[in-house]
Amino acid sequence: MALLNGRPADPEALRVLALTNYGHFTSMRVDDQRVRGLSQHLDRLVRDCRTVFGTELDISRVRQYVRDAVGDEAGASVVRVTVFDPGLDLGHPVSADDPHVLVTHRSAAALPLPPLRVRTARYQRDIAQVKHTGLFGALHHRRAAQLAGFDDALFVDADGLISEGGTWNVGFISPQGVIWPKADVLPGITMALLQELSPHTTEPVPVDSLTGMRAAFAANTTIGVRAISTIDGLQLATEHPVLVQMRESFLALRGERL
Incomplete structure (x- = not known):
């Protein structure tokens, strides 16, 4: 499942991300509804959004989007939060200042992993x-x-x-x-x-x-x-x-x- 701003993602909205690959993200491992370093992950998203898009990110909304994606799921998963602007113009990236939040998640392998x-x-x-x-x-x-x-x-x-x-x-x-x-x-x-x-x-x-x-x-x-x-x-x-x-x-x- 992929959620864009908290709703099921329209593939057309993801076209710019696929064609330009301009954005930033963080990936976090969720174990039974808990994330090691969650505050640091959210701080990274805010910091990188300023660098990449020159604007502030509403981190409370991001956290809610992640909750919506994970739901009441137990066990381990990896959630990726990708921030990009579907309106980005390849010729004028300076106009990209309306970041959207894409949340995807997948199952995670048991730790530790082999060398x-x-x-x-x-x-x-x-x-x-x-x-x-x-x-x-x-x-x-x-x-x-x-x-x-x-x-x-x-x-x-x-x-x-x-x-x-x-x-x-x-x-x-x-x-x-x-x-x-x-x-x-x-x-x-x-x-x-x-x-x-x-x-x-x-x-x-x-x-x-x-x-x-x-x-x-x-x-x-x-x-x-x-x-x-x-x-x-x-x-x-x-x-x-x-x-x-x-x-x-x-x-x-x-x-x-x-």
Whole structure:
């Protein structure tokens, strides 16, 4: 089911989103009517709406739309809230200032998920601080990684520094503790929650420093804390004690009620 401004979406209204792919979104995992980091997800929508459309988003309406989409459903699902303007003119995007709210949801897999095998790729997302709908580059590199026998891509910037994954943040466990890359990345909600739960540092992570890492993990709302078993040819521990503790602490978060 897809709801546009709280009503069943007319396919014609979605045409602009399909043809221009101009908008922003957040995805949140709902477990028994609760969302870890719900307030942060809503704050992200407000912040990104100002950047993408230059206008304010009525977050109380958004929250109601999400409630309508989920209903009284129990169990786990992933809700995506996409903000776009059906009236956008490709030649004059400056006129796009009437954002609509599309809410979709799907079932979610049980956590934790099995480890990922990733390969590095030179890539930098456009306007990395915004969770925008422009996913072509990220998905292209994910596809290339899968064709090469991996699960996903891990991005490296022009300076040779690790940044993020295709749709997730990445963290590392070194002998000194948890490290989050200092780079131009999306400020993920799950990453922020984990940073509140565990001591950490944020510092540049050059590709050639990976051999000194004990473990690595991907983090986003859908996958939680997911171990990375392989980066290129480097094998990493998937049950490192610090990683296990982070995963369990995250899963123990009760979340906010919708």
